[in-house]
Amino acid sequence: MVVSRTAAGRTGFAQGRTRVIRRLWKFNGGVHLPGHKDESTRLPVTRAHLPKRLILPLHQHIGEAAEAVVKVGDHVLKGQMIAHAKGFVSAPLHAPSSGTVVEIGDLPVPHPSGLNAPCIVMETDGEDRWTELRPHCDYDQLDPSHLRNIIREAGIVGLGGAGFPSFIKLNPGPGKTVDTLILNGVECEPYITCDDMLMRERGQEIICGLRIMRHALHARACVIAMEDNKPEAYAALLAATRGTDIEVIQVPTIYPAGGEKQLIKVLTGMEVPSNGLPIHIGIVCHNVGTAVAVYRAIEHGEPLISRYMTITGGNIVQPRNLEVLIGTPVKDLLDECGWHPDTLERLVMGGPMMGFSLPGDDVPVIKTTNCILAMTRDDAPAHRPVMPCIRCGACADACPVNLLPQQLYWHAHAKDLDKIQEYDLFDCIECGCCSYVCPSNIPLVHYYRYAKTEIWAAEREKQKAEQARIRHEFRLQRIDREKAERAAKHAQKKEELTSITTKNNEE
Amino acid sequence: MLAAIITLGLLAAVFGLVLGYAAIRFKVEGDPLADKINAILPQTQCGQCGYPGCRPYAEAIAKGEADINQCAPGGEAGIVKLADLLGRDPKPLSEAHGQVKPKMLAVIDEATCIGCTLCIQACPVDAILGAAKQLHTVIASECTGCELCVAPCPVDCITMEPVKKNIREWTWSFPEPPQEEPVLPKGAHG
Numbered sequence: 001m002v003v004s005r006t007a008a009g010r011t012g013f014a015q016g017r018t019r020v021i022r023r024l025w026k027f028n029g030g031v032h033l034p035g036h037k038d039e040s041t042r043l044p045v046t047r048a049h050l051p052k053r054l055i056l057p058l059h060q061h062i063g064e065a066a067e068a069v070v071k072v073g074d075h076v077l078k079g080q081m082i083a084h085a086k087g088f089v090s091a092p093l094h095a096p097s098s099g100t101v102v103e104i105g106d107l108p109v110p111h112p113s114g115l116n117a118p119c120i121v122m123e124t125d126g127e128d129r130w131t132e133l134r135p136h137c138d139y140d141q142l143d144p145s146h147l148r149n150i151i152r153e154a155g156i157v158g159l160g161g162a163g164f165p166s167f168i169k170l171n172p173g174p175g176k177t178v179d180t181l182i183l184n185g186v187e188c189e190p191y192i193t194c195d196d197m198l199m200r201e202r203g204q205e206i207i208c209g210l211r212i213m214r215h216a217l218h219a220r221a222c223v224i225a226m227e228d229n230k231p232e233a234y235a236a237l238l239a240a241t242r243g244t245d246i247e248v249i250q251v252p253t254i255y256p257a258g259g260e261k262q263l264i265k266v267l268t269g270m271e272v273p274s275n276g277l278p279i280h281i282g283i284v285c286h287n288v289g290t291a292v293a294v295y296r297a298i299e300h301g302e303p304l305i306s307r308y309m310t311i312t313g314g315n316i317v318q319p320r321n322l323e324v325l326i327g328t329p330v331k332d333l334l335d336e337c338g339w340h341p342d343t344l345e346r347l348v349m350g351g352p353m354m355g356f357s358l359p360g361d362d363v364p365v366i367k368t369t370n371c372i373l374a375m376t377r378d379d380a381p382a383h384r385p386v387m388p389c390i391r392c393g394a395c396a397d398a399c400p401v402n403l404l405p406q407q408l409y410w411h412a413h414a415k416d417l418d419k420i421q422e423y424d425l426f427d428c429i430e431c432g433c434c435s436y437v438c439p440s441n442i443p444l445v446h447y448y449r450y451a452k453t454e455i456w457a458a459e460r461e462k463q464k465a466e467q468a469r470i471r472h473e474f475r476l477q478r479i480d481r482e483k484a485e486r487a488a489k490h491a492q493k494k495e496e497l498t499s500i501t502t503k504n505n506e507e
Numbered sequence: 508m509l510a511a512i513i514t515l516g517l518l519a520a521v522f523g524l525v526l527g528y529a530a531i532r533f534k535v536e537g538d539p540l541a542d543k544i545n546a547i548l549p550q551t552q553c554g555q556c557g558y559p560g561c562r563p564y565a566e567a568i569a570k571g572e573a574d575i576n577q578c579a580p581g582g583e584a585g586i587v588k589l590a591d592l593l594g595r596d597p598k599p600l601s602e603a604h605g606q607v608k609p610k611m612l613a614v615i616d617e618a619t620c621i622g623c624t625l626c627i628q629a630c631p632v633d634a635i636l637g638a639a640k641q642l643h644t645v646i647a648s649e650c651t652g653c654e655l656c657v658a659p660c661p662v663d664c665i666t667m668e669p670v671k672k673n674i675r676e677w678t679w680s681f682p683e684p685p686q687e688e689p690v691l692p693k694g695a696h697g
Contacts, residue, residue, distance in 0.1 A: 059674070059675075112679070113672075446682040450680065456678075465548075465549050467649070468632050471633055471634075475632065
């Protein structure tokens, strides 16, 4: 089945298809948070100034890090691939502007560990000269696997936050059909408004990207969802989808309605099974920003080198959204929007619920960065003393995944890594609702993150031990074999000698 | 009376035959307990426990010849797991068998190495690459940090360095535990 641009519109209405989403559902718990979204939506989005230095971490996505294909001193053009994908789950990296590679080495990157990681550093030449691009005008003439290759080569990863390589999620896999393709523009975390602004300003590009994704997936129906606190974006997308069978749905504003599994529940009433993926119930979910990146990669041939991003918080003079080149140092953005270094309490990448504190302002923006939040003492929550759990159960009421946060907490606290997995630790989406409602201020999510990373570390240790055991046993075997061979050789020589001496004696 | 003795005697004979047959038919090769213990040990093959490798130590524990607290690289977590498996009480690491240290990696100073191959012969996991009169180097991903290569080196060119932390293997710290007593503002106590 080939769904062309016109055919998609025609089938949708010729058959008089009724709406896919007839009613909305609810997920368990969630919390209502102060939005703080108006501050950063007052100004239209403009391009950020071209920074002098671009810092490009090789690992900006889930999976294997990319591998540099340029050397220090190389001159690169805008859009040129500077690191290629290594392995299947990986994404290449492209130069966001033209300039010279000045350093390849370990530098601070945006990561909760605060550790350094391999980066390519380039100095821009100010010309911003593009490499040769290869646009594809008729995506509907392209084979889905060809489309996925282009999207992979363009380095596109999920821009909603997780950074999973998009081409993998655009492959339903053998024998699976996609019933509904959902574009996620919910953006439920406070302060962040980059998807909102993208939907207001680039509605057409989102729809084009959605059509390309639909073609790649052979999806039956398409839905774009957003929270009902974004009336401008809703109006813009309604206008952009007029005459098509794409549905635009507003969902109630409650955190974390933008979580993939939560959004699927709200729209369809179906639950993604534990340890399962949305594709297992015939659904694929992508971020609206990813749709724009896909559109630009196919129809303009542009790789992913920039993104919409929010710079906000009480410390920022002019909170706003900017189109930022990947690799731009955070400090450049703070300077552009104006900030007060002396009253800066906390610098957060991401939102206040799921973001993490940055060790400094010298780290760069990466593909998954949706927000820089510069907090003053007033908007950073005061560090309240942690008190013992009183077993009130508020965390379980708030958990959008129906877990038992209290049980998870006890087992994490006791470092019982086996028991905690029995309570489905790995279904936790680390949304932070439980910590938010906890009257004892227990940093619950911190405990879960601790437990998750410890379990992974233990697994790695186990694999390493197994490898060492195999190597050791092989070595022992080899030593035995060599010994036996030496002994055999020795015996043979002895025999030869004795036969010679007996011969001599006989003579 | 006689009937009872004969019956019991016959039963004993039959069961004896059945058990004897089962012992041959369902014989388990190797020592399953030693295997289980070996799976818990860290496979460093360092010999700090006093046995020439993890497997011999596991067999010694299984036979009851060695105690469970002799493995320094396994650390406290390893001792707890062994105690769980064997139904014993965990105990602190015996001081005679080393201390718990962060994970180390052997590094050969390539300027000093004379290519004598002694470290290659000492390495229990073949993690050192080289040949006679050729420069030796450590395969970092295979090195278990057992330190067995350090002593044989005639020119002391091998040092043990702590394994560098990288982002992929970084783990979140354990959160500060809650305070036992609720903290009241000063002067709140009547």
